[in-house]
Amino acid sequence: MQTSSPRRLLPRLLTGSVLLVFLVFFVLPVLWLVLAATKTDQQLVHGSPLSFGSWHTLKANWDALTAFQDNAVLQWLGNSTLYALISLVITLCVAIPAGYALAMTEFRGRHALLVSTLVVMLMPTATLVVPLFLEINAVGLIGTMWSIILPYSFYPFGVYLTYIYFTTAVPKDLLAAARMDGCSEFGVFRHIALPLATPVVALVGFFSFVANWTNYFLPYVMLPESGQMPIQVGVGTLLSNVPSFNPAVGTLAIERPQLALATLVAITPVLFVFLFAQRFLVSGMLAGATKE
Amino acid sequence: MTLSHSPSRSAGRRPRGTDRQSRAGIAFVAAYVLLLIAFGILPTGYAVYFAFTDAGGTFTGFSNFVTTAQDFRFLDAVGHVALYLLFWLVSLVVFVVSLALLLHRLASGSLSKSLRFLFYIPGALAGAASVLVWLFMLDPTVSPVSSLLGMLGYGTFGEVIAPGNLPLLFTVIAFWTGAGGWIVVIYGALNNIPTDVMEAARIDGAGAWQTAWHIQIPMLRKWIVYMVILAFAGGAQLFVEPQLLSLASVGVAGRDYSLNQLTYDFAFQMNNVNGAAAVSVELLVVSVSAAAVFVARSGFFDAD
Numbered sequence: 001m002q003t004s005s006p007r008r009l010l011p012r013l014l015t016g017s018v019l020l021v022f023l024v025f026f027v028l029p030v031l032w033l034v035l036a037a038t039k040t041d042q043q044l045v046h047g048s049p050l051s052f053g054s055w056h057t058l059k060a061n062w063d064a065l066t067a068f069q070d071n072a073v074l075q076w077l078g079n080s081t082l083y084a085l086i087s088l089v090i091t092l093c094v095a096i097p098a099g100y101a102l103a104m105t106e107f108r109g110r111h112a113l114l115v116s117t118l119v120v121m122l123m124p125t126a127t128l129v130v131p132l133f134l135e136i137n138a139v140g141l142i143g144t145m146w147s148i149i150l151p152y153s154f155y156p157f158g159v160y161l162t163y164i165y166f167t168t169a170v171p172k173d174l175l176a177a178a179r180m181d182g183c184s185e186f187g188v189f190r191h192i193a194l195p196l197a198t199p200v201v202a203l204v205g206f207f208s209f210v211a212n213w214t215n216y217f218l219p220y221v222m223l224p225e226s227g228q229m230p231i232q233v234g235v236g237t238l239l240s241n242v243p244s245f246n247p248a249v250g251t252l253a254i255e256r257p258q259l260a261l262a263t264l265v266a267i268t269p270v271l272f273v274f275l276f277a278q279r280f281l282v283s284g285m286l287a288g289a290t291k292e
Numbered sequence: 293m294t295l296s297h298s299p300s301r302s303a304g305r306r307p308r309g310t311d312r313q314s315r316a317g318i319a320f321v322a323a324y325v326l327l328l329i330a331f332g333i334l335p336t337g338y339a340v341y342f343a344f345t346d347a348g349g350t351f352t353g354f355s356n357f358v359t360t361a362q363d364f365r366f367l368d369a370v371g372h373v374a375l376y377l378l379f380w381l382v383s384l385v386v387f388v389v390s391l392a393l394l395l396h397r398l399a400s401g402s403l404s405k406s407l408r409f410l411f412y413i414p415g416a417l418a419g420a421a422s423v424l425v426w427l428f429m430l431d432p433t434v435s436p437v438s439s440l441l442g443m444l445g446y447g448t449f450g451e452v453i454a455p456g457n458l459p460l461l462f463t464v465i466a467f468w469t470g471a472g473g474w475i476v477v478i479y480g481a482l483n484n485i486p487t488d489v490m491e492a493a494r495i496d497g498a499g500a501w502q503t504a505w506h507i508q509i510p511m512l513r514k515w516i517v518y519m520v521i522l523a524f525a526g527g528a529q530l531f532v533e534p535q536l537l538s539l540a541s542v543g544v545a546g547r548d549y550s551l552n553q554l555t556y557d558f559a560f561q562m563n564n565v566n567g568a569a570a571v572s573v574e575l576l577v578v579s580v581s582a583a584a585v586f587v588a589r590s591g592f593f594d595a596d
Contacts (some may be wrong), residue, residue, distance in 0.1 A: 011500070016323060019407060026411045028467065029425045032436050036428075049436035059324050096321045101320035105313045113321060113328075118587075120332035122525040122579040123339070124552060127572035130565060131338035132331065154331035157522070159324060161477075164514050169484040185316030199480060207473070210416070235421065254515075263421045270416035278409065 037061060037261035044257055053257075061258045063263075067196060068238065072226060073262060076234035081269070082211040083145060083219075083230055087152035091208045095155055096201060098164020100193050104175055105185075114163070121156045129221055136222065137290070147222040148230075152212045158204035165200035202280030208271050231266045238262050304493050336576075342569035356570035360558065365548040373530055373551050374461065379463040380527045382521060388471050389516065392478035408479060410463040412472035422469045429483065430461065447526060453537060462533045470526075474519055481515045517590045525579040531556065551575060 036044055039053030047053075065073055076247075102110060132151055133142070141147045170193065178192045179185075194201075216232045223229060229237070241254045254262075346352045360366060391411070398404040421422060431449040432438040446452045453461065485508060493503045509516075534549035535556075548554055551571055559568035 015397070016378070019391075019394060022387075023407065026414055026472065028436060029429050029468070030413050031419075032428065033425055036499065045434060049434055049438070052350060094507060097320040098324035101317040105317035106310060107314040107317035107321075110317065116333060117328065117584060118521070119576075119580055120328065120336055121522070122583060123332075123336050124525075124529045124555070124572045124575050127339050127555065127569060127576075128335045130559070131335035131342075134338070135330075135334060150327075151331045154327035155333065156328070160518065164518060165484075168481070168511075168514055185312060189316075189320070199484075203477070203480065210473075214416075239424070259424075263417070263424070264422065267416040271413060274412055274416070275409065278405065291320060 032263060033260050036257055037264055039237055039257050041255040057257070058261070061255075061261050064254070065238075065258045065261055068241075069226060073231070073234065073265065075227060076229050076231040076266070077269075079145075079228060080213055080230040080232070080258070083149055083152070084209050086145075087149045088205055088209050089152035089213050090149070091155045092201060092205055094153065095158035095204055095208075096162055096194075096197060097189065099159045099200075099204075100166055100189060100197070102159070102163045103166035104170070104172060104193070117156045117159060121160070125217065129217055132218070133221055142222060143228070145223075145228070148215075148219045148250060151218060152208075152215070155204070155208050155211070157211070158208055161204050161207070162197070162200050165197070165203075170196055198280055202277045206273060206277040209273055213270055235262050235266050236260075339480060339569045340573055342566050343573040346566055347564075352566075356566045357574070360554075360567045360570050363554070365554060366551075369548060369551045369554050372549055376459040376462050376530060376550075377524065377527045378380070379459050380466055381523055383463055383467055383518065384471065384523050385516065388474045388478060389443045389509065389520070391471070391474050393508065395475070396479060396482045408472075408476060411475055414468045415470070415472040417469060422465060423533050426461075426468070426535070448449060458534070458537075462530060465533050466527070470523070475517070478512060478515055479484070481512055485511050508582065513590055517586050521579075521583045521586055524582050528552075528575050528579055535563060 027214045029154070032049060035050060035052055038055070038058045039047065040057055041052075043051075043053055043057075101107070102114060136142055136147045136151075141150075174196075175188050175192055183191065213230075214232055215230075216236065219230050220233050220236070226234075227236070238254050238259055240260055242256060243253050294335065343356055344351060344353065346356075395404045395407055398407075417425065429435050429437065430441075430452045432441045432447055432452065433449070435441060441447075441452060489507060490503070491512075493507050529552050530550040531552040533555055536549070537549045538549070548557060552575070555568040555571045558564045558571065
């Protein structure tokens with residue numbers, strides 16, 4: 001801030017205002033959602049949009065929400081955690097070595113594998129659900145948690161992130177040097193590549209967790225019983241019990257602020273994981289690792 | 293396709309150890325290949341099989357494609373999706389790359405970190421939840437920006453979601469949830485540009501604009517191409533936004549706005565799984581062709 005000549009000030013103002021406009025754009029709807037959970041349905045419609053309701057109403061909304069099907073919300077959260085974590089572990093064990101091998105080694109079929117991975121990734125997910133259902137049904141896994149955990153574990157997006165990371169950020173010479181020193185191929189991966197891969201492991205793990213946590217259609221088809229639902233499908237169930245969206249609802253009605261609260265509860269774990277993962281996501285660990 | 297890659301290049305450079313490397317490479321991808329076959333290739337093949345057969349499993353050639361293309365809603369849906377894709381891809385590339393560059397230039401690390409977190413928050417809202425939030429944002433009676441909507445000349449929800457506005461509105465919703473994640477990815481990629489390269493640019497007297505344009509953006513090429521390919525495929529599959537909007541709009545927005553809504557209708561309302569599969573296969577072919585163009589022009593698959 002030494003010399004704030006107009007030539008330096010203008011770009012700074014411009015940067016600041018662009019970031020500010022986007023900040024409002026991204027945050028305002030979330031803020032609204034948070035506040036909506038503290039209001040009654042009446043206040044939501046008639047009160048000022050960005051006003052705070054009361055702690056008391058928030059508590060009442062929470063009680064009404066948990067009362068729905070006898071604590072179903074908490075069970076859904078537990079289910080989501082279980083499904084997302086197991087498939088996360090499988091995804092990491094499978095995707096990181098695969099992306100590494102695609103980027104750093106030559107083998108027959110490498111090209112075909114890259115192309116087919118990309119093609120499968122472009123396939124409309126809604127279309128794959130019916131064939132997947134038939135397939136899972138054929139091996140008798142419908143209604144078990146494996147019917148969604150196994151398909152979740154297949155995460156081509158993660159393989160590609162790893163592939164791009166290794167091709168753009170890790171110099172091949174580094175691996176060649178380790179091989180020269182007598183390191184086995186697995187040793188090169190374990191001792192050289194993996195430590196350098198922390199940012200991309202975090203990135204893949206994070207996106208895989210979020211993708212599994214927020215997936216709706218697959219568990220909706222595979223796990224029809226309420227006790228097995230993950231939270232996303234549960235929120236869908238709640239939505240169909242809101243009278244303002246679905247007038248045919250009986251006495252077990254859920255009101256809009258309670259739905260807002262359920263949405264907040266559903267996204268909180270993702271935000272926590274993001275906060276935790278963020279410091280790994282962005283570090284440029286390789287800066288200056290070798291001289292080109 | 294011009295994707296062919298000459299193995300001689302790397303084999304020539306490292307004659308020793310290629311066999312060993314080749315075997316190790318296969319071992320590293322083995323588990324992934326299993327999952328790829330089970331949950332990628334098999335179901336995709338199954339969908340293609342559906343597209344070329346009738347309900348009884350008899351081969352019918354292109355008749356499913358002809359029937360669906362003759363559906364009176366088909367061409368409209370193609371037009372809607374094409375326009376939306378244009379808005380969506382342009383806004384994603386321009387704003388995500390610029391925001392990542394701006395955040396990367398911020399002197400204060402913690403400010404940049406907080407902003408990335410705040411920009412990302414909507415990404416945690418899944419499809420249905422985000423649309424739900426935007427139904428309220430776009431309704432002048434409850435929206436926190438109702439004065440802004442009023443300034444633009446909109447007094448009722450019906451006016452806001454007039455058919456001409458829909459491609460823009462869907463872009464806004466998709467950008468709201470999708471941009472934060474890509475900003476994180478691009479920001480991470482920016483961090484991986486070696487400091488000596490940036491240093492050299494600075495010593496050569498390159499300003500912020502020149503560094504971004506001549507150094508950073510070219511080095512981000514692979515990431516941008518990847519983002520565009522996935523955003524194109526995802527955008528072509530537009531579904532949740534128009535579907536939920538049609539539920540809430542009392543008929544202003546139809547249930548047949550996008551191609552994927554049409555497949556859903558074929559599969560679950562008209563009981564025509566084969567027709568649905570045909571439309572999906574068309575979507576796949578378009579996405580793959582677009583991807584092939586990007587991949588071929590960017591050297592995406594090169595291992596070096």
